[in-house]
Amino acid sequence: MGLSSPIELDCPSQSRVTSPRIFLREIYGIVMIHQPHKTLTLGLLLILGFSYCSEPTTEAPAAQTASPEAAAVTKDSPTAEIEAMLHEHVAILASDEYEGRAPATPGEELTINYLRDQFAALGADPGNVDSYFQSVEVTEITAVGAPALTIQGSDYEASFAYGEEQVLGSQQQIPFVTVQGSELVFVGYGIVAPERNWNDYADIDVTDKTVVILVNDPGYASQDPNLFNGNAMTYYGRWTYKYEEAARQGAA
Structure with missing residues (x-):
């Protein structure tokens, strides 16, 4: 069998990235890259440096046995507080209002503004002078026209419509990509x-x-x-x- 899929790719573009440097190792997120002049999004806030705002803890002296009362997690414990904060942030970011937080959508703008406001509420200073955002150059790879995908066998040939039956892409930053006779x-x-x-x-x-x-x-x-x-x-x-x-x- 063989595969023929010529694609023309247009590379240069720019975007920006949300990069609040608050020097907390507890922050986790998902970086999403999309179209030019749009935003790289630090997906879910989730942990968002909750240790930054939680009360410091001290180690209790070692004991031979631990009572059930000492081991139990109460509603007033830091763990319960963190879980409540997590639930609140996830509920907001996962709501219909945020439309899935996809890049190049109104939901993306809502998401990055929410993240910015939460960093500010934590008292974290912006990492880029007076901004929580930093402009960076990003490569955009797009298929020009309708790239063809054709599969050939010894006694048959099948073509697939771009966008409906097949989608092509490449991570190679070169002007033109083609795969033929593979x-x-x-x-x-x-x-x-x-x-x-x-x-x-x-x-x-x-x-x-x-x-x-x-x-x-x-x-x-x-x-x-x-x-x-x-x-x-x-x-x-x-x-x-x-x-x-x-x-x-x-x-x-």
Whole structure:
């Protein structure tokens, strides 16, 4: 089989990134990159440096036994306070008003403004002089026109409509990308996980070939609790991992 998919890519563009430097190692987020003149978003605030505003704790002297009263978490404990704050932030960011927080949407603007306001409320100074935002250059990769995807066999040919049946993209920062005459190889879920005794690439040479990969991981796809983490999808089910693994295996 062969695969033909010429794509013309237009690279230069600019964007900005939300980068409040408040020097807290407890902040976690998801960076999302999208269109030019839009915003890189530090996804969910979640932890948002709650240790920054929680009361300092001291270690209690070691004891032979701990009473149930001492071990119990009360509603007035820092843990309960943090959980309540987490619930409040997640409920707001996950509400319909924020439209999923997707880049280049009104929900994105609501999200970055919310993050800015929360950093300010914590008393964290802006990291970029008087702003919580910093402009950076970002590359935008777009397909020009309607890129073609055609699969050819010994006695058949099939073409797929761009946007409806196929979507093409590249992470290579070059003006034009094309893949032609590349043999197709099916590699299941495209996972190499020695700790789980799983290798979809075993005894398969994909050098300079185009791999066809199933989405998700075996446990999540089958809902089998005995495979991977069952209903809880692992990193192996993410597209980014599958791209990286295919590249390590030498795929085109």
